[in-house]
Amino acid sequence: NAGVTQTPKFQVLKTGQSMTLQCAQDMNHEYMSWYRQDPGMGLRLIHYSVGAGITDQGEVPNGYNVSRSTTEDFPLRLLSAAPSQTSVYFCASSFSQTMNTEAFFGQGTRLTVV
Amino acid sequence: KQEVTQIPAALSVPEGENLVLNCSFTDSAIYNLQWFRQDPGKGLTSLLLIQSSQREQTSGRLNASLDKSSGRSTLYIAASQPGDSATYLCAVLYNFNKFYFGSGTKLNVKP
Numbered sequence: 001n002a003g004v005t006q007t008p009k010f011q012v013l014k015t016g017q018s019m020t021l022q023c024a025q026d027m028n029h030e031y032m033s034w035y036r037q038d039p040g041m042g043l044r045l046i047h048y049s050v051g052a053g054i055t056d057q058g059e060v061p062n063g064y065n066v067s068r069s070t071t072e073d074f075p076l077r078l079l080s081a082a083p084s085q086t087s088v089y090f091c092a093s094s095f096s097q098t099m100n101t102e103a104f105f106g107q108g109t110r111l112t113v114v
Numbered sequence: 115k116q117e118v119t120q121i122p123a124a125l126s127v128p129e130g131e132n133l134v135l136n137c138s139f140t141d142s143a144i145y146n147l148q149w150f151r152q153d154p155g156k157g158l159t160s161l162l163l164i165q166s167s168q169r170e171q172t173s174g175r176l177n178a179s180l181d182k183s184s185g186r187s188t189l190y191i192a193a194s195q196p197g198d199s200a201t202y203l204c205a206v207l208y209n210f211n212k213f214y215f216g217s218g219t220k221l222n223v224k225p
Contacts, residue, residue, distance in 0.1 A: 042217040
């Protein structure tokens, strides 16, 4: 069981470049979300999806785009990278919230923007 | 705005001690609360999930309690071991699968 898989694990970008962080889960989870983790600030929600074709903004969405064309995949796109986007990014998934099941997290993508 | 606070930010104890990590949240309309463990450079590993209707959950040497009315949860670790050294994160789930995380408690258990 792969769980939640994030790629790449590490990435260095130049300011202004764009890239896509990949997230895939094989548990048939409806809910998927992206968080960023910065020192001393905990994890903050960027975008989330309650099912294929449905996405919404979280706490810190500026500079990021998402789409959910399949249940399995939830990519996060950085449109024009900025140094403020240097962070560790985590993808998470879970079943329908009404089942009150736990969330599973990927291993993270460490992004540095120079 | 929902806020989650974890105290202390760091904790260093000798092996064998029992310890308590604290988590408080401002909005009591939670769906559930989850405790995670994070090792340096790694992802989050789920330790315990407490549903909003529950008071506590236990797994091995770990016990988590929840008091919704006062906006508090505690994670109790019995007979701590050096392998327990990690950062412990508290996450509160509100509607639409929105987790709000505390900043974590960094635990060091000395041999």
